[in-house]
Amino acid sequence: MQSKMIEILLIKDSGAEAELIKEMLAEASHPECSVQHVKTLAEGLTQLRSRGFDCILTDLGLPDSQGLETALAVRNQSKLTPVVVLTGLDDEDTAFKALQMDIQDYLVKGEITGRLLTRTIRYAIRRKSDVDALRFSEARYRALFHDNPTMIVTLDADLTMLTANPICACQLGYKIAELEGQSVLMLFHEGDRPAVIGQLQMCLQNPDQVYRWQFRKVRKDGKTLWVEETAQAISDLSGAPNILVVCQDITERKLLEDELKKTGIQNELLLASAGEGIIGLDLEGNQTFVNTSAATLLGYEVSELVGRHSHSTWHYARPDGSQYPAQKCPVYAAYKDGTVHSGDEMFLRKDGTAFPVIFTSRPIIIDGEITGAVLTFNDITERKRAEAEIERLNTDLATRAADLEAANRDLESFSYTVSNDLLRSLMAIGDYARAIQDFSCAKTDEQCKNNARRIYDKTRHLAELIGIMHDFFRPMRIELHREDIDLSEMARETAEKLRISKPERCVSFRIADGIKADADRNLLQMTLNNLLGNAWKHTVSHEEAFIEFGMTEINGMPACFVRDNGTGFDMANADRLFKPFQSLPGTEEYASEGIGLATVERIIRRHGGKVWAEGAPDKGATFWFTLPRD
Incomplete structure (x- = not known):
């Protein structure tokens, strides 16, 4: 089988020496070598960037580089290719430094033979391959054990910790030296140790089996961790039994499982209850x-x-x-x-x-x-029964309400007819009494005249009272027509009419701007007329009287008010203010029919609002009312 040709990069400034090295390799090499010769470091680096070589031969003294920096630059450019230094400098210290820099060999020019050079190249290639494989193995070991984010320990047959990776020591709060050589049982919760011993012994007895378990471990600071471990028996280089244990912290998972278990029980209780x-x-x-x-x-x-x-x-x-x-x-x-x-x-x-x-x-x-x-x-059986009963009661109530409304209409019609007939009769009696007084003076004595005058006055007063009662009940008969109204403007109109009625009085009206309401215009005009008129009447004895109309917020609801500095009243009598035909003690000089404030109360109540008053004798009074929007 034909051997693969060895590709060599030769970096040497001397062309003659380069040809000599080529001849040595040609005579002694098996397999054949192909040599690419360059004279400078720069040319060598260019070649290394453009293609690969099996071995690099370099001199340390080049036109553009001197010393070990030359070899270092070559090695850094192609770290996977073995480098052999060819130099005329026989210096053991330099040679030792070169080998420490991952240079594979160091040959002195005068001692080089073809056989030595060939063997050196072959060994350099093999040694470089072995070193790289060892480094790869070490890197894989670091990745699998030393740098693994999972806790790993190895144990001997006596359950003594032989090795522990850094993450294991860190998560348990120890240094590696504090773990290696100690019994692994020191890491487990005291209550779990018997079970741990049993599991580890089963590992040793069944080396082909992989075992898994969950136990509690105790950190150096006393904190308890839940761990899940996977373990299998292995043999060391001498064949002695060891145990490899891979450990994962599952404390959070355990807490979550416990919480889910509690939640499940709670949910079952909730469902049941x-x-x-x-x-x-x-x-x-x-x-x-x-x-x-x-x-x-x-x-x-x-x-x-x-x-x-x-x-x-x-x-x-x-x-x-x-x-x-x-x-x-x-x-x-x-x-x-x-x-x-x-x-x-x-x-x-x-x-x-x-x-x-x-x-x-x-x-x-x-x-x-x-x-x-x-x-x-x-x-909802009971609810359905209740709804049916409510529907029956509502039907009955509607029937009764209709009957009551009809009866009220009849009563109102009757009252209106009777009051009109009574009014006409009173007017006739009054007219007769006036006639007796006017046309029979010569033939009647003084007593008769006085009686005729009293009859006339009483009939007129009774007629006025009937008219007042008509006015009192009218707000409850008419239909509400709600609209957006400007109470401020309406109050100014009322104030102006009061000024005109008594131009000689000096009263200061303070009316706030922009007070709006959703209400019946005519009924609210009647309300303002009564409240402002009441204040006008009760400030008559004050030379510097004032009457104020404004609005504020009480318990989150807008409330209008009319305030004066008049005679005021005793709060003990406040419940009589809004009752018809009532006069408070001390107000005789302001006496009237007594329906103005009662009319105000009926109007505000029809709008769904509330009216009340505050005051004190000789310190004025404030009348409040609210008007909820429809």
């Missing part, structure tokens, strides 16, 4: 889990339902006895279209009786795929 029925369904509609409440509501034991088809068990028929097709079942719709479905349905108990339920069916989606559904439901 939930008052509503809960059923899990797979994609075929089979029941995968059923809680106690669901089984009780359906009249089954849990074991009777799990694994059975849901629709054919408790949803197969309608209340009238007709068949309920499974493809129309709303419970199944959740895992057909992947959305939540809910509503009212009728389920069937084990004894065949139907009962109404409210249900929700939610799809179970794992990694984007629908795997089933969860059904929750409640028996």
